[in-house]
Amino acid sequence: MSLKVYNSLKRQKEVFTPINPPYVGMYVCGPTVSGESHLGHARPYITFDVLYRYLMHLGYKVRYVRNLTDAGHFEEEGREAEDKISKKAVLEKLEPMELVQKYTRLYHWAMERLNNLPPAIEPTATGHITEQIEMIKKIIADGYAYETNGSVYFDVEKYNTDFSREGQPYGILSGRILEDQIESTRELDNQDEKRNKSDFALWKNAPPEHIMRWQSPWGEGFPGWHIECSAMSRKYLGDEFDIHGGGMDLQFPHHECEIAQSAVCNHKMMARYWMHNNMITINGKKMGKSYNNVIKLTELFSGEHPLLTQAYAPMTIRFFILQSHYRGTLDFSNEALQGSEKALKRLLEAHDWLAQQQGLGNDDAAATDPELNGKVDKLLNEFTEFMNDDINTAKVVANMFELVSVINAIKDKHLPAAALRKDIAAQLQQQMKLFVEDIFGLKNERADNNGKLDGVLQLLIDIRKDAKSRKDFVTSDKIRNELSALGVQLKDEKDGGMSYTVA
RNA sequence: AGCCGCGUGGCCGAGCGGAAAGGCAGGGGUCUGCAAAACCUUUUACGAUGGUUCGAAUCCAUCCGUGGCGUCCA
Structure with missing residues (x-):
């Protein structure tokens, strides 16, 4: 019996057949490290960690790539508009790199606590500016992008017209029809720079106060929101790889744009199987910055949040997520x-x-x-x-x-x-x-203390057993109750034995 | 507007055409010096209305509720 996965691209479950067995290439969209990860972020990383582990168990040699977005439209959480940040950052001499490092460390710490295996490669957007620029140059050269005022935009209509003939229209992943969307796109900044509203940025010109900027053929600026995944997945997994994963909310426009960029450069559908996990909801709503209902992982682990009545261990979170199917919503x-x-x-x-x-x-x-x-x-x-x-x-x-x-x-x-x-x-x-x-990557979180604690508890257990045999219940109860107050639970077993668990 | 999706007991969640998994909570019991743990046992559910079918939580239609995308967000 073989592995079947639900392929969002085909809207059905399909037998998983790698392109070059036993090798499997898997790309998962990682976090933007301008803020702390929250409970909602934990879901894709745990979901795809279990898939990664399972694929390896099946004998596949998996190259798991998960990116870190550390460039682009950047703002530290808790603050407002981008330009304000940039100005403030300049005033306070705050380096973007400081933010990135701080949140990258926190993210890695949380991943480890959740017992997610590290990916094989964790590329950063800032480390691949060259690759992104090269890709944009190629897209312009082929006539699918144009420059306006130092910014470069992807020509979605032209792409859709040409690639529809190849059976790969814009919207193939999310089931959207371009014509339906043209009317519906809302006003964005610099909309007048675009030929069509549905066009998206490949490169953005950086205003003077913007602190993250790189030299490019189009002047100083920073990469658009989607190009890094196309560039980095191509570099490490090739023009065509097996699995592309991420949250359902990335399906459109993020993954759709990745597909278009990569198709222009490689003339291939970049990934065979597209897998999307569903959202974690809280009171029925997606957990996200814009809803102000975010519970950060650090808050979850410490219990310090108005919505929390207690702290929850990382393993509890992991198990909570594994108790549901990844394609369904999960209500917190x-x-x-x-x-x-x-x-x-x-x-x-x-x-x-x-x-x-x-x-x-x-x-x-x-x-x-x-x-x-x-x-x-x-x-x-x-x-x-x-x-x-x-x-x-x-x-x-x-x-x-x-x-x-x-x-x-x-x-x-x-x-x-x-x-x-x-x-x-x-x-x-x-x-x-x-x-x-x-x-499943589940483990007991009992602190590892080289068996010293175990030795101490064994001594107390012996004393309690002794007291019980003398019917000295005052002593035996004292041991049990005071250990309980310290978070150590003693359990009397059938055969007169005793065991303990540490809360 | 539009495009997807979802609505299962007190709570979280499987199932997606043939007698409604599992976990937590609640009730009763066994065990115990008393507890706890464990074990046994047990109450309560398929949003509404129509339809298709021998048979529907599962398919179709309408309605109600709700979510996601659409716009930075996993």
């Missing part, structure tokens, strides 16, 4: 996050216990419970089946929980461990580890 609320927090805790505790077991299962297959074996086997096999069906992590999670019930039943001896066949038990351990840790 404290109640939902709290639900995920508890669910994840239960999943990881069962998973940890399972991972520690040795020699689980019964050698004597005849003495095992065929119904149980069949159930576990089926649930495990479906992991792959669901992932192959357009990365349905929600269904995989559902199966994981059915297995958690089985695992806990064995742990608590409600089910005899001997009911499970040896090979099924081994498969259970192997598959749970593979999917929970390697593919």
Whole structure:
């Protein structure tokens, strides 16, 4: 059975066939590092991280490219118009690079906390000005762009006319018809510089106070909003690559413009499979700057935001996102996050216990419970089946929980461990580890302290056991309650054992 | 205006033509010195109205609500 993904370009699920197996090229639109990442940004990065991990698990050699936008229309968050910023930045001697570095570091920190693997290449727009200029020159030379007052615009109408004949009209990805849009575009700055309203900027002339500027054949300026992705994906993945991903809101105009620019330069549809994740909503609305409903990742991790009743761990966020399918909207609320927090805790505790077991299962297959074996086997096999069906992590999670019930039943001896066949038990351990840790990237966030904490707690557990055996409940309760107040929960187990979890 | 999309229990979410996954919360129970955890068990749902079909949450139509794009934003 092979992997199928929903291709936005074709509006249907398709079998994934790489252009040059076993190599896979994947480009995902990264953040603009002029501000902090928020919960909404976490979704595409987690979604495509899981896809990246899954593709590698399938044996593909993946080159994952995710850009950093650090040039162009730039403003630090919390401030207003661009020119004000530039002026203020000049007055305060604030280097654009300072902003970029600050937010890049924060972004990398958040990605690591969310346990997203770093992409193979993380190119920056400022590092590829030359490539962008070269691409723009080529587009002008071919007659699909024109210069006005030091700015360069892409001629969308000409492109649409010519490339429609090649079966690639402008709007092919988002299903828009150019004629329908011409009437509908709103007023923008410098609209009079464009031949048509639907034209978009490839290069913008920089006004004197603009602090980010580069020399170009058209004077000092900065690149347009879409050209970097065309230039950088081409440089690192070639004229035609396998997967292009990003948020649904980028489909139009960003990805549409990328396609047009690349098509002029390479005469190819740049990517075969276009994958778009849906939005995270908060009270039903997209989380975004313009709605003033943004919860930054730092705020989420610390709990410091008026909309938050508590802090949420990065793994809780990751799990919350994986509990839904990436193409559906996901609605944020404290109640939902709290639900995920508890669910994840239960999943990881069962998973940890399972991972520690040795020699689980019964050698004597005849003495095992065929119904149980069949159930576990089926649930495990479906992991792959669901992932192959357009990365349905929600269904995989559902199966994981059915297995958690089985695992806990064995742990608590409600089910005899001997009911499970040896090979099924081994498969259970192997598959749970593979999917929970390697593919979903979930891990216990217990602080790593070289086992010192564990030693200390083991001592307290021994003292408590001792006290209990003497029926000295004052002492045993004191240990339990005071540890609880410190965020360490002791759990008495069936066989007289004790374990703990750190909140 | 237009172009896409969505509306499933208290909450979050799968399913997308054949008896409504899973998680959280709530109820009852087992276990426990008491708890917690765990396990068992259980209440509650397909926006509305028509249609197609032997059969619809799933297809079609209309309506209502709502979101995204359209404009910097994942």
